[in-house]
Amino acid sequence: MREYKVEVTRDGRWWMIDVPEIAQITQARRLDEIEDMARSLIAISTETPLTEVAIKVTSIAVADLGDIAARAHSIVEHRERAAHELEKAQRDTATYAAALMRAGVTVRDAGTLLDLSPQRVSQLAQVKAS
Structure with missing residues (x-):
């Protein structure tokens, strides 16, 4: 070919x-x-x-605009890296929320620490525990 x-x-x-x-x-x-x-x-x-x-x-x-393919490719790669980092941050947040709950930290205090609502902390901790 x-x-x-x-x-x-x-x-x-x-x-x-x-x-x-x-x-x-x-x-x-x-x-x-x-x-x-x-x-x-x-x-x-x-x-x-x-x-x-x-x-x-x-x-x-x-x-x-010049070569738009190169810039578009760069943007796509940036979005893929950002998505990967977001997934990692979500996993880390869930893991840490569960650890905080096991250590006796209240969901309200964990929410304050993680900049999340207490409801979200509770959800993440439950998902990670299962």
Whole structure:
């Protein structure tokens, strides 16, 4: 399978898909259509079976914003890291709430310490205990 590099730019309401290796351009209305449109263009232009064509989008550019793919990828990675940290914080909170309850700290005091309502502390401590 051969991989072709593809450069995408926004032109009005269309995404222009440039495949420099074959000096051909096609277009798509939406980003999720780029792969199919590029692979079809390459397969037809090179007389290669579609199953033997792969693409790698090297850039997605929009006027005044530059390469939007790189920034979007960075944001997605940041959200994934944040979600991981949130999960860890939730586990740590539940573990500590349960430890505080076992140590005889009231749910109201534990809530004050953890910046949670007493009801939430009670829920977390019960979940962790089970």
